[in-house]
Amino acid sequence: MLRTSGLTKEFGGLTAVSDVDFALDDGELCSLIGPNGAGKTTFFNLLTGVLTPTRGTIEVRDGGDWRDVTDATPYETASLGLHRSYQITNVFPTSTVLENVRVAAQAASDDSFKLWRNAGAFEEHIEEAYAILDRVGLADEAETPAESLSHGAKRQLEVAVALAGDPDVLLLDEPNAGVSSESVGEIIDLIEDVATDHAVLLVEHNMDIVMNVSDRVVVLNQGAVIAEGDPAEVRNDPTVQEAYLGGYEAGSLDRDRETPTEETGADPEEGAA
Incomplete structure (x- = not known):
C-alpha cells in the first residue's frame, strides 16, 4: 500500500x-x-x-x-x-463534532470545491460522518462543539476525521x-x-x-x-x-x-x- x-x-x-x-x-x-x-x-x-x-x-x-x-x-x-492524524490535536474547535467529520468527508470527495451550496445539501457526507462517529464512539457527541470534548474524545475525533473519505x-x-x-x-x-x-x-x-x-x-x-x-x-x-x-x-x-x-x-x- x-x-x-x-x-x-x-x-x-x-x-x-x-x-x-x-x-x-x-x-x-x-x-x-x-x-x-x-x-x-x-x-x-x-x-x-x-x-x-x-x-x-x-x-x-x-x-x-x-x-x-x-x-x-x-x-x-x-x-x-493516505490520511493522517496529528501529534497535536488538529480539529476545528468551534465547529461541532459532526461538522468536523462532514467537512473532512466532503474534502475527500468531488464536492470539495462546491462551497456555495448549503452544507445540508450534502446528505451523503452527513451520513458518512454519522457512520464514522458511530464507529469511533462519538455518535452521542455529534452536535457538541469540538472544543468541549475531553482530550481523549478529541483524539477519537482526530481518528474520525482521518477516516473520512475511506x-x-x-x-x-x-x-x-x-x-x-x-x-x-x-x-x-x-x-x-x-x-x-x-x-x-x-x-x-x-x-x-x-x-x-x-x-x-x-x-x-x-x-x-x-x-x-x-x-x-x-x-x-x-x-x-x-x-x-x-x-x-x-x-x-x-x-x-x-x-x-x-x-x-x-x-x-x-x-x-
Whole structure:
C-alpha cells in the first residue's frame, strides 16, 4: 500500500531521515518507534507531502499500480487514500463534532470545491460522518462543539476525521498522547478496530501498547532504521535495547482502568523530528 526507497531529509547539516527503505502492506498494523528526535514525525511529514524529500522516493498503491508521490502535495496524497492524524490535536474547535467529520468527508470527495451550496445539501457526507462517529464512539457527541470534548474524545475525533473519505492507509501520530488513564482502553480498541480494514502506520511511545497491537515494529534512531520485525524480535534486539528500550519489561495492559504498569518514560517527540 505504501513504500519508500532511500528516503532522506536533510535540514542544513542535520539529517533527520536517512536512506529509509520501508513498506507497509495491505491490512498491516506497523508501529514506528524510537527515541525523541529519531525522525518519526519528519518521516510522517514526508509521506504525507508536508515536507519534500532531499532524495529518495515515496510510492502509494493506486488500484493495481504504484504511483510516485515523492513531490506530491498533502491534498494529492490524501486524494490517493493516505490520511493522517496529528501529534497535536488538529480539529476545528468551534465547529461541532459532526461538522468536523462532514467537512473532512466532503474534502475527500468531488464536492470539495462546491462551497456555495448549503452544507445540508450534502446528505451523503452527513451520513458518512454519522457512520464514522458511530464507529469511533462519538455518535452521542455529534452536535457538541469540538472544543468541549475531553482530550481523549478529541483524539477519537482526530481518528474520525482521518477516516473520512475511506482512506486505504492511516498514519496515526501518537493517538494516545495526553489521554487520561480512563480513556486509554478506548483509544487502543479504536486503533485495533480501524486496523481491521485499513493499513495502519502508528507512532506511539507507550511500549506496552506497541507490543500488544502491532503486527510489525520498525525502529528509527538518528533518522535511520536500526531494526524491524515482529514485536518479540524487536523487544529482544540488543541494538534496540541500547538505543531506546533500556530496561523495558512488559506490563499488564488493563484497558478498563489504567495505563500499562511499565513505560519507557519517553516524552512525546518534538514536532520536527
